[in-house]
Amino acid sequence: MSHVAFEQGHGVLRLAPTWVPRSFCVPGRRLKLHPDDYYAFGAHRGGIDERWFTSTTRADNGPLTTPDEGLSYALYGDPQRPDRVLLVDLIQELDTLAVGPALWERHRAWPMYAKFFDNQGALPHHLHQLPEHAARVGAQSKPEGYFFPAQLNNHGGRFPYTFFGLQPGTTREQVRHCLEIWDKGENHITELSSAYRLEPGTGWYVPAGLLHAPGSLCTYEPQWASDVFAMFQSLVNDAPTPWDLLVKNVPPELHHDLDYIVSMIDWDANTVPNIRETYYRPPRPVRPVDEMLTEGYHNNWVVYGSPYVSAQELTILPGRSVTLRDAGPYGAVVVQGHGRVGVWAAEAPAMIRFGQLTNDEFFVTAAAASEGVIFSNPSQADPLVILRHFAENPEAPQIA
Numbered sequence: 001m002s003h004v005a006f007e008q009g010h011g012v013l014r015l016a017p018t019w020v021p022r023s024f025c026v027p028g029r030r031l032k033l034h035p036d037d038y039y040a041f042g043a044h045r046g047g048i049d050e051r052w053f054t055s056t057t058r059a060d061n062g063p064l065t066t067p068d069e070g071l072s073y074a075l076y077g078d079p080q081r082p083d084r085v086l087l088v089d090l091i092q093e094l095d096t097l098a099v100g101p102a103l104w105e106r107h108r109a110w111p112m113y114a115k116f117f118d119n120q121g122a123l124p125h126h127l128h129q130l131p132e133h134a135a136r137v138g139a140q141s142k143p144e145g146y147f148f149p150a151q152l153n154n155h156g157g158r159f160p161y162t163f164f165g166l167q168p169g170t171t172r173e174q175v176r177h178c179l180e181i182w183d184k185g186e187n188h189i190t191e192l193s194s195a196y197r198l199e200p201g202t203g204w205y206v207p208a209g210l211l212h213a214p215g216s217l218c219t220y221e222p223q224w225a226s227d228v229f230a231m232f233q234s235l236v237n238d239a240p241t242p243w244d245l246l247v248k249n250v251p252p253e254l255h256h257d258l259d260y261i262v263s264m265i266d267w268d269a270n271t272v273p274n275i276r277e278t279y280y281r282p283p284r285p286v287r288p289v290d291e292m293l294t295e296g297y298h299n300n301w302v303v304y305g306s307p308y309v310s311a312q313e314l315t316i317l318p319g320r321s322v323t324l325r326d327a328g329p330y331g332a333v334v335v336q337g338h339g340r341v342g343v344w345a346a347e348a349p350a351m352i353r354f355g356q357l358t359n360d361e362f363f364v365t366a367a368a369a370s371e372g373v374i375f376s377n378p379s380q381a382d383p384l385v386i387l388r389h390f391a392e393n394p395e396a397p398q399i400a
Contacts, residue, residue: 005076005085006094011368012342013074015361016084017352020050020059020070020115024245026237028118030152030218037354041066048354053389054331054363055113056088060227060248070227072113075357087363099329100366103391110363111225112309114331114389116152118218122159124233124241125189125213128206129249133264134228137249144223145281145303146214147203147311151335151348151385157216158237161195162204164212164279165270172262178232179258182243187234196276203281203302209266210279220302220333222309222389230264281305284397286312296320297375301397302387309389310396314375316384321376326369330390334360337384339377342368346384364388 005013019033023046027038031051038047045064052059052070059070074090075082091098091110099110128134128142146162166175170192178187190213198217206212211232231245247255254260272278283300285292292298296317303311316322316339338347347359364373377384390396 003094005074005090006097006365008076010343011097011365011371012344012373013087013090013363013365014344014359015054015087015363016073016075016357017361018052018055018070018072019048019354020052021045021048021061022050023061024239024241025049025123026120028120028157028216028218030118030154031116032349032352034351034353040354049118051116053114053333053361054087054110056091056110057113057225057227072363074363082357094365097367098365100370103328103366106392109225110329110391112223112389112391113225114220114222114311114333114387116218116220117214118152119214119216120158121216121237122161123214124231124236124245125163125193125211126229126231126233127211127264128208128226129228129230129264130209130266134226134249136251137228139228139249140224140226141208142224142226142228143208143306143308144206144221145203145306145309145311146206147220147281147302147313147387148198148200148217149220149313149335149387150200152218153200156198159216160198162198162212162215163190163193163195164204164275165194165210165272166192167194168271168273170271172267175232175265176258176262178234179246179261182234182246185235189233194275196280201283205279205281205303205305207266207269207306209264210269211265220311220387222303222311224308230261283313293317295322297322303389304397305399306396307398308392310393311387311389314386314388316375316377316386318377318379318381318383321374323372323374325372326364326390326393327395328390328393329366329369330364330388332362332364332386332388335385335387337377337379337382339375339379339384341375341386342373346386
């Protein structure tokens with residue numbers, strides 16, 4: 001079945017939407033999901049505030065997590081009534097055809113995914129464990145990047161600011177005190193941090209170990225293939241954060257070892273004196289802009305400066321086509337317009353029912369990326385805009 005799917009799309013796989021609920025979040029309702037479907041998993045599971053892309057990683061939502069929650073399916077056969085296969089299984093069968101020799105040699109897998117996360121308010125100040133701490137619970141670390149697509153941010157939500165890191169001079173004892181007073185309501189950890197206003201069309205890089213409290217813009221997030229986190233803020237949007245969400249990925253014998261929990265913070269990364277200059281990512285053209293426009297497209301790096309994950313915002317101008325060749329495989333999601341991605345029809349849906357198939361998500365295998373994929377936009381007015389996410393792309397800009 002994997003080779004049938006591969007051959008039908010000439011190495012470009014059409015994927016089904018993957019929805020993920022979070023019990024501790026209130027959906028921002030900008031995911032284009034039908035208003036009746038935000039609690040499709042049941043109110044006890046919380047609202048759907050995330051859509052995952054090209055995911056071979058199962059969501060970690062506690063004991064009620066469904067068997068395939070968070071996992072992407074590739075579609076093949078009849079476009080109207082397609083068969084489906086888990087992307088994780090397909091990649092294991094195709095190996096180097098899917099991810100290329102370099103990624104296969106290092107990981108034997110597709111080692112990242114992306115998501116939209118969309119919340120009415122801010123999330124708790126939290127971090128994703130460093131490799132040494134993630135390994136203690138049999139998991140991988142999770143560096144990630146943020147980009148705020150204009151197409152999904154017609155409003156900013158209740159708090160379009162994100163706290164990043166800790167103010168220079170903050171001590172471990174101050175953070176430890178915030179954990180000591182966890183059950184007294186607000187533990188005031190964001191008073192040790194600084195918030196930055198989020199701007200549609202820009203982004204940030206968030207390495208593992210960096211505390212951050214994501215704001216209320218709908219966010220495109222390429223990330224490593226992991227779902228580890230530790231919530232350090234005890235009260236958010238007037239709702240208590242359970243201690244369990246602080247120690248979800250902490251060894252059981254250390255659930256109340258405050259010194260160990262504080263040790264998960266990368267102190268150097270959190271207390272740099274120039275947080276914005278270090279982690280902010282304005283868009284960066286992939287090539288000279290005049291050259292790209294002449295060829296009928298515009299392409300920006302929007303997540304970069306990381307050896308792990310990167311992303312581009314690709315715009316095909318009305319009435320134009322372009323063939324792009326890339327150094328490795330990537331996921332793609334259409335956020336504006338319609339056209340074709342390789343042999344597949346591509347379109348940004350206006351509204352999606354839970355369980356409905358779409359034509360807006362694709363996985364471009366290493367074989368197809370190397371040969372080149374044709375992106376075409378037949379519209380005479382509307383740009384075709386596609387977000388593309390990569391793992392360990394050697395062409396992504398690296399910055400100090």
